[in-house]
Amino acid sequence: MLVTPSWTSPEGRTLFLGAATVLISFISYFFLNLAPSKKISGKAARATRLREAFDNIEKRTSPSEKGTKNDASSSQSLKVKELWIYPIKSLRGCSVPRAMLTNEGFYLDRRFMLLKKENAGKPSNMHVSHHGSMTLFHPRILGSKILVVYRQPGTSEPSGHVLELDLEPSIDGLETLDVIMHGSPSKAYNMGSDCNSWFSERFGFDVVLAFWGGNTRLVLGNQPTKPTSSAIRNRLSQIPVVGAVFQDPQNDKIAFNDCAPYLVINQKSVDNVSTRLPDGMDMDLSKFRANIVVSSPSPTASPSLKEWDEDFWRTIEFPATNSRIILTGNCGRCPSLNVNYKTGTHAKSKEDEADGGVQVLRLLQKDRRVDKGVKYSPIFGRYGFVASGGEGQVVRVGDEVKVVEKNEEHTTFYWPELSTA
Numbered sequence: 453m454l455v456t457p458s459w460t461s462p463e464g465r466t467l468f469l470g471a472a473t474v475l476i477s478f479i480s481y482f483f484l485n486l487a488p489s490k491k492i493s494g495k496a497a498r499a500t501r502l503r504e505a506f507d508n509i510e511k512r513t514s515p516s517e518k519g520t521k522n523d524a525s526s527s528q529s530l531k532v533k534e535l536w537i538y539p540i541k542s543l544r545g546c547s548v549p550r551a552m553l554t555n556e557g558f559y560l561d562r563r564f565m566l567l568k569k570e571n572a573g574k575p576s577n578m579h580v581s582h583h584g585s586m587t588l589f590h591p592r593i594l595g596s597k598i599l600v601v602y603r604q605p606g607t608s609e610p611s612g613h614v615l616e617l618d619l620e621p622s623i624d625g626l627e628t629l630d631v632i633m634h635g636s637p638s639k640a641y642n643m644g645s646d647c648n649s650w651f652s653e654r655f656g657f658d659v660v661l662a663f664w665g666g667n668t669r670l671v672l673g674n675q676p677t678k679p680t681s682s683a684i685r686n687r688l689s690q691i692p693v694v695g696a697v698f699q700d701p702q703n704d705k706i707a708f709n710d711c712a713p714y715l716v717i718n719q720k721s722v723d724n725v726s727t728r729l730p731d732g733m734d735m736d737l738s739k740f741r742a743n744i745v746v747s748s749p750s751p752t753a754s755p756s757l758k759e760w761d762e763d764f765w766r767t768i769e770f771p772a773t774n775s776r777i778i779l780t781g782n783c784g785r786c787p788s789l790n791v792n793y794k795t796g797t798h799a800k801s802k803e804d805e806a807d808g809g810v811q812v813l814r815l816l817q818k819d820r821r822v823d824k825g826v827k828y829s830p831i832f833g834r835y836g837f838v839a840s841g842g843e844g845q846v847v848r849v850g851d852e853v854k855v856v857e858k859n860e861e862h863t864t865f866y867w868p869e870l871s872t873a
């Protein structure tokens with residue numbers, strides 16, 4: 453005879469407790485494995501963990517399989533239009549269908565950079581604003597490699613052989629280099645003579661390709677935990693102990709990104725810049741060197757996204773993974789916007805427009821100098837940091853983006869030596 457245990461019988465209770473124990477251990481196992489940032493100690497272990505997470509992206513559930521959340525909140529609902537990664541700082545970027553969040557920026561973003569060897573003294577950091585020809589180099593991520601193609605000025609065909617780099621080269625035996633960017637130092641690794649001569653031949657001067665090797669730089673400017681008033685912040689940061697209190701140890705490190713791990717821009721603002729260009733020309737948004745391009749979910753969506761809305765965004769959320777980016781400061785623009793990406797030269801006058809070169813920076817000066825922290829630079833886009841728990845999550849083109857927090861006023865950019873207030 454079959455006995456069905458009832459919950460009040462001793463057998464029933466044992467069975468219930470047993471099942472609950474199994475369920476609880478199952479749930480904890482599942483959640484511990486979903487929180488990659490919590491258990492990592494040591495640079496190498498962390499690198500391995502992130503690499504595994506990255507390799508396994510395809511195996512993870514895609515947001516569409518999870519079903520959509522029905523959230524009736526009033527936050528503005530937008531979408532991810534494009535995602536960009538710049539494996540080698542200041543060269544062309546790679547438009548990608550998905551990218552993995554890490555505290556130091558998207559996985560693989562700005563993990564390499566170039567330095568120019570000087571006759572005397574230390575090598576100097578290369579930036580697209582000073583070396584327009586960096587835009588003639590086109591990196592592409594393929595499997596576990598970065599392939600770099602060079603195109604002669606004005607051409608669209610690759611010229612000469614393609615440079616092949618490991619996404620994560622071994623640093624064993626590599627010479628170390630001191631890199632100081634915007635006053636924030638880090639140790640990097642010299643990728644060696646094969647890579648260096650490939651770049652040197654094309655630039656026409658000696659350069660060094662540096663790899664970060666997991667070594668971070670400290671963020672000296674705006675961070676999620678630092679007060680937003682520049683006056684208070686400036687005073688506090690001059691007092692070392694108090695300044696350190698506002699340093700957020702989880703979220704104050706970057707690779708070779710300039711000032712913050714992420715840069716977010718608004719497609720509507722790109723469209724506004726297009727209207728300032730000569731007839732028939734559209735703004736090439738890759739010049740803004742953003743990581744995330746946000747747009748309206750559809751042209752007719754309401755409430756619709758407007759140009760410069762992003763100036764006031766404080767927190768954006770990707771509901772598909774519950775991850776957030778906290779936007780802390782504005783991006784003050786430099787002459788890199790004037791580089792003609794086809795020729796690698798700076799547009800210097802009206803005559804350059806015939807050739808596709810426009811002084812975009814000048815076109816923004818009139819009404820986009822909206823941050824007193826960088827009072828001489830027009831603002832385009834916002835710098836951001838991943839909120840805690842976001843590391844290891846994947847953002848995909850087409851994902852929903854919600855603006856969940858806004859500031860009432862423009863924030864004030866701060867970075868020692870760079871800011872003006």
Ligand SMILES: *[C@@H]1O[C@H](CO)[C@@H](O)[C@H](O)[C@H]1NC(C)=O
Nearest residue numbers: 723724725727759760819820
């Ligand atoms: C572009 O933005 C400026 C500044 O907000 C505004 O005055 C102008 O009307 C916008 N242009 C278009 C075509 O919407």
